[in-house]
Amino acid sequence: MPRLGRPPGQELNAIDPLALRTDADPAAAPPPASRRARRWLVLYPRAIPLVIFLALAAITALSVFAIESNARARERAQMREYAQGLAAALDRSGSGFTSYLRAGAALFASVDEVSPETFDSFVRALKLNAEDTGAEGIGWIPVLEPRDLPGFLARTRARQPDYPAITPTPASNTGRIAPVAMFAPDTPLNRRALGYDMYSDPARAAAMAEAEVTLRPAASGRIMLRRDNSPAAPAFAIYMPVFRLSGSEDRGLSGFVYTPFRAREFLDAAIDREGAGGFGVRLYDGEVSTGHLLVARSISGSARETVEQEVTIADRKLMLVIEHADHQVLSPLSMVTLMFGLALASLLMLLARLLTQQAFEDQARLAFFEEQHSIRNSLTRELNHRVKNTLANVLSILSLTRRRASGLDDFADSLEGRIRALSATHDLLTVTDWGTTPIRAVIEAELQHFREALDDAILLEGPDLELAPNDALSFGLAVHELATNAAKYGALSVPGGQVTIRWSRGDDEAAETTWAEVEWQETGGPPVAQQRRRGFGTELIQKVVAHELRQPVTLEFDPAGVRCVLRVPVRRPADFRIREREIDRRVRKP
Structure with a gap:
C-alpha cells in the first residue's frame, strides 16, 4: 500500500491533486502557470531551492566583480595620474639643472681658462638649492691631452695646494683625460670627487661623448659616485660640453659642466613635491629589469597593479614604475555586497525549500486521501x-x-x-x-x-x-x-x-x-x-x-x-x- 512520504515520482506523479476536486468549480481552479509552478516545486523539491541559491549567488558574484572592476579601474587611473605628476616633477628637476649647465657652458666658453674665481662667481650667481632637486651640486671638468696634464696640475695646485693626484693614474697610452677640477658646494665629501678622471668610467665617457656630438646636455647611465663608491647608492650625471671660441676660430672642446644626482635623493625630492600617494615607486635606467634599477621605494608585499611612465632626463630615457598592493581580498563595499547577497540567497533558498516541502506534503496528503x-x-x-x-x-x-x-x-x-x-x-x-x-x-x-x-x-x-x-x-x-x-x-x-x-x-x-x-x-x-x-x-x-x-x-x-x-x-x-x-x-x- 503506498504510504505518505514515498519518494517523488511514484504515487505523487500518478494522481493530479486538481483531479481530486471533482466537485469544485472549474473557474476556481488555479491558472495553468500556477499549476505548472506547483508541479515543478513538487517534482524537484531539492533542485528548485538550489537553483534559486545559485542564481542569486551568481548575481552577487557579478555585482562583486563589477564593483571590484570599477575599483581597479579607479585605482589604475589614480596610479596613472600619480605617475604623470611624478614624471613631471622629475622632468622639472632635470630641466632646472640642465638650464644651469647650459648657462655655465655659455659662460665658460667665453673665457680662456676657467679659474676658481670665475667658477665661484658662477655658482654664487646660480644660488643653487640642491636639496630641492636631489642634485649633489655642479662641477667643472676640463678635457686634457696627456701632454697637457703636468701643466694643468701645476696651475691647479698653485691655486689649490691640496688638489689630489689624478685617479685612476693615466697610462702612457691613455687618450684624453677629464679630471674633476672644481666642484660646488665645497664640502669634505664633495672634495673626494676632485681629480677623478671621468673618461675612466665607460658610462660617464659614453654620456660625455654623446653630449659632445649633440651639443646638448646628456645624462649618463647607472654610475657610482666617487664620494659613495657603493653599489647600494646608484646615481647618474648630466654633462654639458663647453667649446672655447676665439673669434671665428673653433679651438675645440674645452671641457664639461656637469651635475651628479644620487638616484634616491633625486626621486625623493620629486615625491616630496608631488606627495607619496600611498604607492610604491621604482625608477629604472631604460628597460624595466633588475640590472637597470636605479632606486626603489616599494611598498610591503607583492605589487598587484603596476603602471609604467616614461621620463626623459637630458635625452636619456628613464622608466618610472608605480605599483600598488592591496592587502584586502575585497574592498569593503564588495564584502558588504557579498555578505548581503549570500544571506539573501540563503534566506530565499530556505523559503523555497519550505514551500517545496509544503507543496510536497500537500500533494502526498491529497494522494493519500484519494488512495x-x-x-x-x-x-x-x-x-x-x-x-x-x-x-x-x-x-x-x-x-x-x-x-x-x-x-x-x-x-x-x-x-x-x-x-x-x-x-x-x-x-x-x-x-x-x-x-x-x-x-x-x-x-x-x-x-x-x-x-x-x-x-x-x-x-x-x-x-x-x-x-x-x-x-x-x-x-x-x-x-x-x-x-x-x-x-x-x-x-x-x-x-x-x-x-x-x-x-x-x-x-x-x-x-x-x-x-x-x-x-x-x-x-x-x-x-x-x-x-x-x-x-x-x-x-x-x-x-x-x-x-x-x-x-x-x-x-x-x-x-x-x-x-x-x-x-x-x-x-x-x-x-x-x-x-x-x-x-x-x-x-x-x-
Missing part, C-alpha cells in the same frame, strides 16, 4: 459481493433444508449446523484477513467437534496449499456436509469407523490452472444402502459446491464406504485480491 477513498470504494464493492454470495448460500441452504426436513426440529438442527459451518469458515478467513487460507486449516475447522471426540478416526494427509476466500467457504461447506453424513449414517457413526482425507496438487500447463484434488474416503462403517432417499447433503455438494468451485464433484456410495472427490481451484493472489489489484491499477495510472 483511501479508492480503497473504501473497493472494500465496499467487495463487501457487497461477499455478502451477496453468503446470503445466496444461506438462501440455498435454507431452501434445500426446508424441502428435506421431516419436521421443525430437524429443520432447525440442520440449518443451525450448516450456518455454523459457514461461520467457522468465516472466522478462519477473518483471522487470515480474507487472504489465502491453508486447505488443512479449513478441514480442521469443519471437523473440530468430531476430532475432539474421535481423533484417531479422522486422518488428514496432503501438501501445503492455499485457497482463495470464496473457494474456502464452498469447500468448508462440502466438508461439513460429508462429516455430518458420516456422523449420522457412515463411518463416524460406529466404533472402529475411519475417515481418510487426502489431497494433492494438480496442474494444467496448457490452461495455466492449478487445483487441489481432495479425496474423502470412509471405511469401517455400516454398509451403505444402495436404495436410499437423495438428501440435502448430496444436493448441496453436487449442485451448490460444484457450481461455486466450477469444478466437477465425484460422489460414490460404495457399500464399503462413501467416497467423494472434489477439485478446489488454487488461484493466484492477483485473481481474487480485488482491493490490492484496484489500488495497484490506480497508483500506476499515468
Whole structure:
C-alpha cells in the first residue's frame, strides 16, 4: 500500500491533486502557470531551492566583480595620474639643472681658462638649492691631452695646494683625460670627487661623448659616485660640453659642466613635491629589469597593479614604475555586497525549500486521501459481493433444508449446523484477513467437534496449499456436509469407523490452472444402502459446491464406504485480491 512520504515520482506523479476536486468549480481552479509552478516545486523539491541559491549567488558574484572592476579601474587611473605628476616633477628637476649647465657652458666658453674665481662667481650667481632637486651640486671638468696634464696640475695646485693626484693614474697610452677640477658646494665629501678622471668610467665617457656630438646636455647611465663608491647608492650625471671660441676660430672642446644626482635623493625630492600617494615607486635606467634599477621605494608585499611612465632626463630615457598592493581580498563595499547577497540567497533558498516541502506534503496528503477513498470504494464493492454470495448460500441452504426436513426440529438442527459451518469458515478467513487460507486449516475447522471426540478416526494427509476466500467457504461447506453424513449414517457413526482425507496438487500447463484434488474416503462403517432417499447433503455438494468451485464433484456410495472427490481451484493472489489489484491499477495510472 503506498504510504505518505514515498519518494517523488511514484504515487505523487500518478494522481493530479486538481483531479481530486471533482466537485469544485472549474473557474476556481488555479491558472495553468500556477499549476505548472506547483508541479515543478513538487517534482524537484531539492533542485528548485538550489537553483534559486545559485542564481542569486551568481548575481552577487557579478555585482562583486563589477564593483571590484570599477575599483581597479579607479585605482589604475589614480596610479596613472600619480605617475604623470611624478614624471613631471622629475622632468622639472632635470630641466632646472640642465638650464644651469647650459648657462655655465655659455659662460665658460667665453673665457680662456676657467679659474676658481670665475667658477665661484658662477655658482654664487646660480644660488643653487640642491636639496630641492636631489642634485649633489655642479662641477667643472676640463678635457686634457696627456701632454697637457703636468701643466694643468701645476696651475691647479698653485691655486689649490691640496688638489689630489689624478685617479685612476693615466697610462702612457691613455687618450684624453677629464679630471674633476672644481666642484660646488665645497664640502669634505664633495672634495673626494676632485681629480677623478671621468673618461675612466665607460658610462660617464659614453654620456660625455654623446653630449659632445649633440651639443646638448646628456645624462649618463647607472654610475657610482666617487664620494659613495657603493653599489647600494646608484646615481647618474648630466654633462654639458663647453667649446672655447676665439673669434671665428673653433679651438675645440674645452671641457664639461656637469651635475651628479644620487638616484634616491633625486626621486625623493620629486615625491616630496608631488606627495607619496600611498604607492610604491621604482625608477629604472631604460628597460624595466633588475640590472637597470636605479632606486626603489616599494611598498610591503607583492605589487598587484603596476603602471609604467616614461621620463626623459637630458635625452636619456628613464622608466618610472608605480605599483600598488592591496592587502584586502575585497574592498569593503564588495564584502558588504557579498555578505548581503549570500544571506539573501540563503534566506530565499530556505523559503523555497519550505514551500517545496509544503507543496510536497500537500500533494502526498491529497494522494493519500484519494488512495483511501479508492480503497473504501473497493472494500465496499467487495463487501457487497461477499455478502451477496453468503446470503445466496444461506438462501440455498435454507431452501434445500426446508424441502428435506421431516419436521421443525430437524429443520432447525440442520440449518443451525450448516450456518455454523459457514461461520467457522468465516472466522478462519477473518483471522487470515480474507487472504489465502491453508486447505488443512479449513478441514480442521469443519471437523473440530468430531476430532475432539474421535481423533484417531479422522486422518488428514496432503501438501501445503492455499485457497482463495470464496473457494474456502464452498469447500468448508462440502466438508461439513460429508462429516455430518458420516456422523449420522457412515463411518463416524460406529466404533472402529475411519475417515481418510487426502489431497494433492494438480496442474494444467496448457490452461495455466492449478487445483487441489481432495479425496474423502470412509471405511469401517455400516454398509451403505444402495436404495436410499437423495438428501440435502448430496444436493448441496453436487449442485451448490460444484457450481461455486466450477469444478466437477465425484460422489460414490460404495457399500464399503462413501467416497467423494472434489477439485478446489488454487488461484493466484492477483485473481481474487480485488482491493490490492484496484489500488495497484490506480497508483500506476499515468
